[in-house]
Amino acid sequence: MPKDHGIGASSKRREDVRFLTGKGQYTDDINRPGQTYCYFLRSSVAHGKINGIDTSAAAAAPGVVAVFTAKDLEGVGGVPCGWQVTDKDGNPMKEPKHPILAEGKVRHVGDPIAAVVADSLAAARDAAEQIELDIEELPAVIDMRAAVKGGTAVHSEAPDNICYDWEFVAENKAAVDEAIRGAHHVTTLELVNQRLVANPMEPRCAIGEYDAGRDEHTLWTTSQNPHVIRLLMGAFVLSIPEHKLRVVAPDVGGGFGSKIYHYAEEAFVTWAAKKVGRPIKWTADRSEAFLSDAQGRDHVTKVELAMDKDGHFLALRCSTLANMGAYLSTFAPCIPTWLHGTLLAGNYRTPLVFTNVKAVFTNTVPVDAYRGAGRPEATFQLERTIDKAAREMGIDPAELRRRNFIQPDQFPYQTPVAVVYDTGNYGATLDKALELADVKGFAARKAASKAKGKLRGLGIANYIEACGIAPSSLVGALGARAGLYEAATVRVNPTGNISVFTGSHSHGQGHETTFAQVVAEMLGCSESQVDIVHGDTSRIPFGMGTYGSRSLAVGGSAIVKSVEKIITKAKKIAAHLLEASESDITFANGQFTVSGTDRSIDWGTVALTAYVPHKYPISEIEPGLEETSFYDPANFTYPAGTYVCEVEVDPDTGVVEIQSFVAADDFGNVVNPMIVEGQVHGGLAQGIGQAMLEGCTYDESGQLLSASYMDYAMPRAADLPNFVVDHSCATPCTHNPLGVKGCGEAGAIGSPPALVNAVVDALAGHGVTHIDMPLSPGRVWEAIRAARH
């Protein structure tokens, strides 16, 4: 019988009660006394020189409190970048200033130029219309391939628009070239991983407030990591010491990476609230989100895979242009490098890997991590290329993969791209996925489709990702300007209930439920006795937040460490109360028992004694029952799996219909199977969105053409099949206490290649070898037509 409680139970998401009944408290739900509203005047050209800004009429407009431009922000720093990548010559990346408001130049449509603070949003908007801008439009740098040839520069610091030119693994370059020259067969594929917009349901919002009496600043913001914002904004932008700055990220309606970063608007409202002496609220509308939220992906790549006559992989060589956009977002530089290059071994024994990544500035919205971040790009390259190789070599795609898998007895496995996989069983998820997808029956289904004029295709993709980000010493060596541990305080209250203060941040992941299950399991109490507190720097310990599927693996481990300390101390108290030796106390099901006797006391008695220490070993331990832990992982975790997709294509219209989608994931141990399945569903929806529908499009002058849901196609329920999700092939993580790996991003990583492989399989008879995403009917139809001629 499945568990109804604790680890392994599909406990219902407790946070959904407030979300589904309109009781959520999002940033925009918060209103402060005397609050003003901010509207940012944004550039409508992609690249231009600011010759003049006249704000006098706007400043005199009704309801306006103040109007600010860059010249008012003297002494305020730029938006900092949190990761420094070193290029192939050992030089640091080009890191041009990212001003809060445009200084002298605008560099993308949506770049904020001026900010109007007024009594109402309407007054602020109306006044912004009266700002006179004199902007001389400059040629826009949009296409990356043209950008790196020089000419127009987005930043004078980077005349060829290259932020860095990175090689990895540089020492392998010659050997990879050699292996490719001498190989039996080399499969080559050029592909585009198109730009995406994250589109969380809740647009970004920020409220700044200054308490002059206490000289304290508060920022409420839509963030996945309030302490990171406090550190970046306080230390690098506004010079506010941390003890005078509180950052609160209350309920947050989705992030997908786009709410990791420190944004100019957050710094502005915090700074300006002190200037105007009133709280300031800014809420993005949807158009603004399209123009100012960091976007994702946007790689142009060439892949070459060398094989021997039996299809064994000998070497992989990749070269990528990765779009940074107009400025470096917080973690942008590490996405196409350390979260991408290190995954190019995939699930395979490829002995030699070399990749070159050029990061490129363009006059577009900055690009940073989006669900998967670097790993979807690596997986797509690898799994599309392997599929093409299988066809060229005449080997079954599943068999070619199987032939090259790292074997279960090879773990821990040192890849040629720095990372060490701790555990895994890739053959197991492949077998499971093929079984669940009824691959044996595919031929009959294909024939049935053909009989009605449709082309049926089957696509397989494996994936592996590095999650549980990350060992601080390792990422520090790779250029991270922060540690990536997590913190947790577990406070047992006097009557025995428990408050957990976690540095992880929940914005859809269900932490309030999952973390409570972990604590309840360890303490033998009911989940309802455990409360999870997150998102407020004045309440939680210094934590790094949620991204990279790290919350349970890193944040959960910190909670486990604290609970273990609690149990150790509670045993001491119990031993004193039971007049027994501490080593004789066992703790199970909420009872402290003297081993081999029937003498026991319950959890509540121990908790109360800790706070009412009348009979207490005061000379040995302190009163109270509260512990804090910081957990810094020893390694990444490596979730992996196999996805199988079956499609039917109408060759006359190019319409693709997904017939079935199977996901067999190895997430290690699972705390809440229902939440894990939900996370996989969400990831699959976004991955299928990328494969089929989504695409962020700029015209040649840098105008964003896909800036609303009229033109940016988000997946809807009708676009998605029923998913078959399995996580039974578990190989628990070997280096964290829960044996968990992380499940948040997998769906978005593994699904695009599975789907594209399926469509290319369906069209293989027509000679189609590749189609770039999204596989819209028009593109599919064009591909069929082009292949025929």
Added chain:
Amino acid sequence: MNMSGERLIAAPRADVWAALNDPEVLKACIPGCDSLEKTSDTSFSAVATQKVGPVKATFKGEVNLSDIAEGEGYTITGEGKGGAAGFAKGGAKVRLSDAEPPEGKAGPATLLSYEAEAKVGGKLAQLGSRLIDGFAKKMADDFFNRFQTAIEGPAEPEEAGEASADAPAAEKKKSWLKRLVG
């Protein structure tokens, strides 16, 4: 967005050229034009209200004439700023040549040919880009319909375009140009 086209106008080249340089004619012919004022021999300031898909805005801007060849043609360019709606800019190369009169008409005739381009930015591009091509073509058609009517006078009442429908009945037979310039 690029467009090209031509119109056969039943009027002497000098008249067509005069109309092309007359702010009153241009104002009457530009759809949605609220004002057009001459600021120099070769420039005008203009205000026009336009609606593209979901975006409606009043554009203020400059219109400039260049490559002027008396009686032969010119290049007309303009850029309008629509505040929060973004901007629109465009231009047209207009060329005039003598032509055979259209069928059923006598007298001198002029062939007006044009190559135009239009571009939008900001909110207009973000929300209306899919509609711009159709919008620009309609703008061009409306402009030249009105321009032709302004010179030739309206066709027979049943063929009269909407542009002249609100003109007083007595003036209907009289061309706009004549009405405007006396």
